[in-house]
Amino acid sequence: MQEMDERNAQTTTPERAATMQDIADRCGVSLITVSRALRDDARVRPETAGRIRETAAELGYDPACHHAARRLALRKHGIHVINHIFATFMPGDFARANYFLSLFRGVLETATSRGFALLTADPTMTQPLPIYTRGDVDGFITIGWDTCQQNVPLARLTPTLRGRRCPIIVMLIPVEGCSRVLTDDFSGAYAATAHLLELGHRHILHFWPEIPEMGPIYLHDQRRAGCRQAYCDYGFNPDEGLYGLRMDNMLPLGERMPDALRRARAAHPGITAILLPNDGYASLAREALRALGLSIPKDISVVGFDDAEPLPDAAGQNLLTTVRVPLEAVGRAAAEMLARHVTEQQSELEAVMLPTELVVRGTTAPLRS
Amino acid sequence: MQEMDERNAQTTTPERAATMQDIADRCGVSLITVSRALRDDARVRPETAGRIRETAAELGYDPACHHAARRLALRKHGIHVINHIFATFMPGDFARANYFLSLFRGVLETATSRGFALLTADPTMTQPLPIYTRGDVDGFITIGWDTCQQNVPLARLTPTLRGRRCPIIVMLIPVEGCSRVLTDDFSGAYAATAHLLELGHRHILHFWPEIPEMGPIYLHDQRRAGCRQAYCDYGFNPDEGLYGLRMDNMLPLGERMPDALRRARAAHPGITAILLPNDGYASLAREALRALGLSIPKDISVVGFDDAEPLPDAAGQNLLTTVRVPLEAVGRAAAEMLARHVTEQQSELEAVMLPTELVVRGTTAPLRS
DNA sequence: TTGTAAGCGTTATCAG
């Protein structure tokens, strides 16, 4: 059986991918003619072209195989051939799995459908992989981590990309000099606050992450502004009813949640509603509140953010009232934007803002009078 | 400030990456001497080499930039330069998010630490992206989907890779002709069954996915064999106590779970324990059982598989007894294996099997007498 | 120790 296969094989050794020269030899034409024929250059006799294309097919010629040579040749004439590779930076620990996954899924889906392969790297990696400086990547998509946080790759990348046409799209958080896809967190927080105010709540605890070394955190500042605006628009004073729970560190809050809530309630006994920084905290909050003898939404209303993580009730239904952030759409928009930048040689910065939406479920209820 | 930057710039236009010729011109040596110096070739005077390296640094010469040219040049001599790109196929819907994420995280972590970038593709993509046939990918890692299922990319890839040295590592399910990283599901299922038998259970329902068009599903067959072996070793007859619940379709089971369980119990009223095909079904099963008036583990014991998805109790603690499959380690091992294949030019197939481990939590209890 | 030659596979430019 092996022998048969070998006999059936083309005369070219299977080791080596077929080249234009191979085709030219077979057809008795010059290499250039082959090159032209395969690129549908008009100035080659249709008959010759047909014969060439046939032979190419016979030999299993695959233009993609010699993409690198093509790029090299065209560089002489200043022609940039796109490579069909995007790169993203996603946290390797995927701590908030659904959050990043949604973004990632959107990016992957759209990149793929546009013919681009997607490289993934962990933003905490200590040094950029060779491929990033090689010029093989057509563009980058990343979460626009605020300056001092984890934008290691972005910071490290920028200098190596200097002078090279290599667009970077940031998602969710704006970064100077990059095209961006943002979400309207201001309006989301506004809607959530308005919802609570309309339910009669007047004293709301707003989780407000602020890590000292990081400076202001764009998203959370936007949201805080939205909350305050709602207070004002409804005729209330945010300084009297909206309490910011400043968090100096986001992750290990699991253990400290009960303590944080207890102290917040001690300082502001009137609190009847809580705005969380993301859905992941909801189950922690539910636990902590239960320990304080409070049940949701009877005694206290809770609103999440992102709509990325469910808070399942006994029947497995998600009962978390939250602000939906269209994460997958953000990913799709970013990839689409990048594809446009890359294929249309467009170099102007672009900005898109996607709407958020309040999703009312079961963790908010009218204020008990 | 811009002006200053421009004045400080090197004489080479920043548009163009520095080349060896640029360095040679500056140093008054030939291009080839530069090539040698930068590759630490011994046969170049140390003094000259030093000067060359200095100039290279000044000009910001980055060898990675011209990686493609290097590959092209070396091909003449039959030398294969590795490209430091791996590719994986991961389901884009990430239906069982944690499961695939764990695998992915392992692959990504190890690939990155070995200096390889990771390309991700959705296995359902209709046609392979250009990069896959281009020879830019050094090797592939994928779940070894059984032949008839979603191995679209694998099937479509193999012919294009014919004759090319491009190793493929499959995870979890063996595929002919590929190196593999497997898990000992036989032992895992054995341990789970033994655990239940020791607790006094004699009538166990074993979910046994079997999709007609797919033929036997390796993992589930392994597990079933493990279950049966345990029955035999403990002196029981699997044909009398181990009931297979054949599933002809895995995904939309959510709605059919209550029905499936009801019918299984009708057929085999003695059932006191259930072996699930994966953790994701645990919450569905809990619901369905609750609806039948049965509580876990009082009335019925339940064992999951994978330890990828928690079954949280009221306090958020995972109470699912399950078989831990070291998914992240599988990913790491696969990437490590691939790196070895690629860097050591090794072409012999390799196989690794990682152990599984029964994790006893709160969903299994002694049989009520 | 250094330089010269030739070529990897392709393409734009110019000549036939």
Add this chain to the structure above:
DNA sequence: CTGATAACGCTTACAA
């Protein structure tokens, strides 16, 4: 319409 030429940036083989 077709072909020869030179180049993209690099490397091995061989000569000086």
